[in-house]
Amino acid sequence: MEKNLYFKREVFIIQEKNFYKEIILELLNEILLKSYLDKVSDIHIESQENNVRIRMRVDGTLYILKNIEKDLGIKLISKLKILSELDIGEKRLPQDGRFKGMYLDEKLDYRVSIVPTLFGEKCVIRILKNNLLDLDLNKLGFSKLNLNTLYGAIGKKSGLILCVGPTGSGKTTTLYSIINYLNKENLNIVTIEDPIEYQLNGINQIQYKKEIGLDFSEILKRVLRQDPDVILIGEIRDIETAKIALTASLTGHLVLTTLHTRDSISTIERLLGFGIEPYIIASGLSLIQSQRLLRKICISCKGIGCSECLNGFNGREAVEEVIVINDKIRSFILENKGTEKMKEYLISQNFISLIDNGKQKIKNGITTEEELNKECLL
Known part of the structure; x- marks a missing residue:
């Protein structure tokens, strides 16, 4: 049975007997409470040669919380395996699981990944807050122009919308x-x-399971028989998935997905590099958005550093660039002569790049030049 954590009187309490007096539970409570209060995205529990290091990622940056005794760390990982319904005796193979929690009325999901390393197991806990108020397009940091453009694209009944960028770009x-x-x-x-990162009511969510033959392309073929209006594919990982996604967008479906590319223009090069016919790309693709996450200067201390922030930063927001696939862009894709002419055309149309939008955020006092260069100059 799935076990839950509940926040009460400033501790997370596991709803199971014989746990309450354990030192290991007190440590877990302390870590989870700290992660919640500090808005941590990931907790790293890492086996070292002589101890276990616990680190936390805040606004994209890892910092050390504490080092604990090796034996205590092993027991902590075992406890997390129990919570996540994993095999407590398996230490040679990677394992993935999840458990749930709650803070007051806010539901929390904890995704657990465990892998074997040289000095023992490493556990990474991804913290997922099921707060729908956080999933608001108006609060992600997009420019007004690009936000309106995005609303226009998702308001249509069909087309492929690609959100691109490196891992951790939002x-x-x-x-x-x-x-x-x-x-x-x-x-x-x-x-x-x-x-499945967030569990949303009213949405039909399907878990990818390659080990039983249920990969993205196979599921997508079946989903098309389920009379869908909107299809979200977590990530395009192969040529077949890309082709099916584009084909679905041509047959009256709005398709949303991600792809790992450097910027919006290189996304078109990537799709062509898959060997997909240019006319399918030109006809199915509606919009490409490339984005990064930039740390925001703390409004309390103006970047100096205080109790409210981490080294002068508090929170992150997106910086983005958007290409709408209009008739002119489609003609460039169909010609398949590279993207240089496309770049010239976009510049002539006052295309606002990631860097341009980032510079505006610097001007507005939201972030710093160093942060922009670190995230966007790849």
């Missing part, structure tokens, strides 16, 4: 925010994910 949050916005009773929305 792509998944953007897609979930779109789904949250579109989540109405008159639409059949289906997602194909690995893993």
